[in-house]
Amino acid sequence: MRHRVAGNRINMPEPRRRAAIRSMIEGLYTHEHIHTTLARAKAVQGEAERLIAIAIRGHNDAWAHLKEVVEDDYIAEQVLEIAKRKRFSLDEEILSNEERAAIGKFPLSDEARKRKEDELAGLKKDLLDLISDQEDAQRALTAAREAMAIEVHARRTILKHLPRELAVKKIFEQFVPRYADRKGGYTRVLKLGRRKGDAAEIARLELV
Numbered sequence: 001m002r003h004r005v006a007g008n009r010i011n012m013p014e015p016r017r018r019a020a021i022r023s024m025i026e027g028l029y030t031h032e033h034i035h036t037t038l039a040r041a042k043a044v045q046g047e048a049e050r051l052i053a054i055a056i057r058g059h060n061d062a063w064a065h066l067k068e069v070v071e072d073d074y075i076a077e078q079v080l081e082i083a084k085r086k087r088f089s090l091d092e093e094i095l096s097n098e099e100r101a102a103i104g105k106f107p108l109s110d111e112a113r114k115r116k117e118d119e120l121a122g123l124k125k126d127l128l129d130l131i132s133d134q135e136d137a138q139r140a141l142t143a144a145r146e147a148m149a150i151e152v153h154a155r156r157t158i159l160k161h162l163p164r165e166l167a168v169k170k171i172f173e174q175f176v177p178r179y180a181d182r183k184g185g186y187t188r189v190l191k192l193g194r195r196k197g198d199a200a201e202i203a204r205l206e207l208v
Contacts, residue, residue, distance in 0.1 A: 024044045029175075045187050054158055056180060059151055059154070080148070082127050086123060
């Protein structure tokens, strides 16, 4: 039975409350602290920590998936960087203009073809320098792409709740490395006393 348990409603209708919480979370991620009432700080704290936890779990799942194929940490990191540069495979070749026309693509000039061939050859060389066996190298590249897809899914999940790209980017680039080994407790609430006028209890919500 539901019993209408919905957390702190902070005395706002649902659409306005959702927008206010989203705005406070963005402010927290941007400045790493906000000042608000104690009730609002506690209402925001759980959601802010949950989004960071989703990012950490997505990153860890992606890394674990890649490590199932590439055991060495350094090689795994390098393969992931190569996979991020461009989507390719080791048996891929640049199509001729006749083949491109057959699938509805524009023809390439000699200069553009040479540039694409050099780029593809460079990617293949970088990958095979790390993993000499072609089958193992292709398997590692595929695992890296799948790992990227796992992390992208986590990003999209967060974007449903926090649609500002810069805030989500900061979560993955700064907060995930910072809190990767921490089991929760990414924020804290410090009481600052009471506000003049309505005597509401004021607090500082900050990232630890």
